[in-house]
Amino acid sequence: MNISGYIKESIVDGQGLRAVVFFSGCYHNCFGCHSPQTHDKNYGEEFTESKQQEIIEDIKSNPLLSGLTLSGGDCFFSAKEVIKFVIKLKNEIPDINIWVYTGFTIEQLMGKKDNKYKLLEMCDVLVDGKFEIGLRDTTIKFAGSRNQRILDVKESLECGKAILLSLDK
């Protein structure tokens, strides 16, 4: 599995200061995507053990972080491998807050109990939906187009339907 990038501290990929890992590989092919180079799953560098460990150490030693964001690409296309990384991460930082960006909708991910579902379960917040250039809006927080939703994963799974995250809490 490759990653196309890693940012130690970001303020635009979710609430609070967050580390971000961009996983390579995405087949949604949204028109107007701002990082089309990441669609190729061979793009970027290999997500090696040592790279994973380095990221975990960074997060552990940074008192300012509110958590980690999984972005891409779309990490649900490599759910099986991403899960392994998240398990490792949670072993060392059990209460880590995880946001994940995807082109799938939460309804699609909740559909059947496969690896996608398992990965979803491990996250706290899901920003879902494809980027729709016609619905592009520069004023909304943490998303690119108006169809995309910021969802509370635990609540949504519990209720069996999409529940929006209240950002102001």
Add this chain to the structure above:
Amino acid sequence: MNNRQGMADTQVTKRDGILSEYNPNKITEAIVKAMRMTEVGIDKELAEKITLKVTQQVEKSKNTYSVEQIQDLIEKDLMMSSRKDVAKEYITYRQKRTEERLKQSELFKIGEGIISGDNEEVTKENANLNGESYSGKMNRFGSEYSKMYARNVMLPKRLVKAIDEGYIHVHDLDHYAVGTHNCIFIPFDKLLADGFQVSDKGSVRTPNSIMTAMAQVAIIFQCQQNSQYGGCGASKFDWDLAPYVTKSFVKHFKKGQMYFGETFVTVDIEELNVDNTDLLKVFPKSYTYALEETRLETKQAAESMIHNLNTMASRAGGQVPFTSITFGLCTSTEGRMISEAILNASMNGLGHSETAIFPQLIFQCKQGVNQNLGEPNYDIFIKAIECSSKRLFPNFVNVDADFNLQYYDPTKPDTSIATMGCRTRVISNRFGEVYQSGRGNISFNSINLTKLGIENGVVNGRTEVDVNGFWSKLDEILDITLDGLLHRFDIQGNQPAKASDFMMQNGSWIDGEKLHPNQKIKDLLRMGSVSIGFVGLAECLKALFGKHHGEDQNVWYFGQELIGYIRDYCDKKSDEYDMNVTCFASPAESLAGKFVRMLQKQYGKIEGVTDREYLTNSFHIPVYYEIAAHKKIDLEAPFHKLTNAGHISYVELDGNARNNLEAFKNIVQYALSKNIGYFSINHPVDKCMSCYYDGVINKECPACGENSEEKISKIRRVTGYLTGNVNNFNSAKRAEERDRVRHT
């Protein structure tokens, strides 16, 4: 030239290139003049003999002699005569004249640069001054002459040498000769309560409403600004203005009683205040009306004050006054109304909701008052965070930092640390009581640490650092720097009270009103501070050790030892001279570029030291160095404690900070927890002037596609203050801004 009268008389070429008739008498006169200066005296015969000799030579030549060539002949003949003493006088006289001419031509060149607007270092020396406007140019003319005068006539020679060699910078040199002082916290409580005089033009009474009080604040700032050259601030604005909110409430309440017929009892004036809940019970309509009207008036008052402070171009050269407002600890309903009103007004911005550059807002952070949920002013702190995420300020000053907390007395608002927008602070005072309003910094000089580093470091081809050489040179430079400050203080202190009329007449400077207009201000001015500042610690360390303090822990320790040494020197000299001598993490807007240009001339471009267009500000980790936000805070924190004249640390955010208050707040509170004294977050504040889109704009406006540079306003911070637009930055600051690595 066609000369119809045939052969002209012998001619000489004057310095301006014009031909003039040769006059032998002038030569005799010049020689006699030189003779007059000698002990032996005048020998007319010899003078005429030399004149004749020179004349013969000039006349027989086919070429036209220049004035300089003729003078060379005179000099040679004098040297060969018996009167070597005359020759000496003559040569000295000639040299002096040459120097003067050179100076005049220097002045001429400066003038040319100002008029044409070509000399960017002159026209853009100050990012908030329009050097291309008429008044800006007038100001530069005065300022450049004044600088030259100070340099050539007044400054200690040792200081001039150190300036020329690039060791020291004397800030605001243009004010040296006339004796102006730097900055002040204005005691607004006093000036508003007592009323104030504007020279002999008239007096202003104490205001009876918050609207009038805020209008007077703008007037006071404006008048005070002309008594000084640096910033003017309010150290406890919420406390100072709260009484006028009460006055407005009383006014509206009484009006309400009339309107609503609630006049059945008269209420004692002491009972009439916002927090008296009995009023609501007995006079429900009047109270509700008065509260609403007071809120509205306070809001409008703050809006109008902010507009005034950004539009009154009353300061030298068409600048608005450099104003700073510190606030945040007053928990009375009235004080909170003031804080909310100025934050709301700043968030709303000016006419087209542009970011107001002034007043620079500074929010005081204090545990138990405004730092945690449940504390009385926590909501105002959150609003301050929101405002800062939109407008780059407030900056945050840390009352809980141990070096500030020691002065804090909750019963005395003026003991909570405040700063000028640029970072200057005065809280410690060797002359007794702790207070800030009524005094300020008198002047400061900055040391080019990088130069000391290059001279003694491994970078200069050495195999080993010359630590002893470094410390002994530093000692020498510290002495020269302090000498300069004391020399300047002497000039400043010997000014009569009338020179800074508004300031002394009204007691903006403490006890000024007690002085006779002709009385010297020395003993009062002493209450302020003189400060030794520094620039380029990072490059100094890089030059010394090959690494800066962000790259190596031992180097970081050495950096602290170095700044600690300067601080100890200041403390020692405070005792020796009975002055408040303090150590300053200098703001260095144009200096950062000026120093590095001098160093490049002297040493060339040294990698990591002089290869950029600026030196790193004070003790900062270089802006181009990649480092996590928390690490930058950790590394810079210890330097805050050492720099008691003022300091600031920044973290750079990339992206639209206003969308992520959680991140913003966490970073601020982390910095506070690390004993950082004064802190702020830099982030892009861009605005499209075509569609008024607010947010981050890279090449083009994401909302309307506008891509013309003139149509996109980019507000950034320099020195602690904001500046209108990056386009007004000088080249060094533009380069520094470009290189800033976002820590996120």
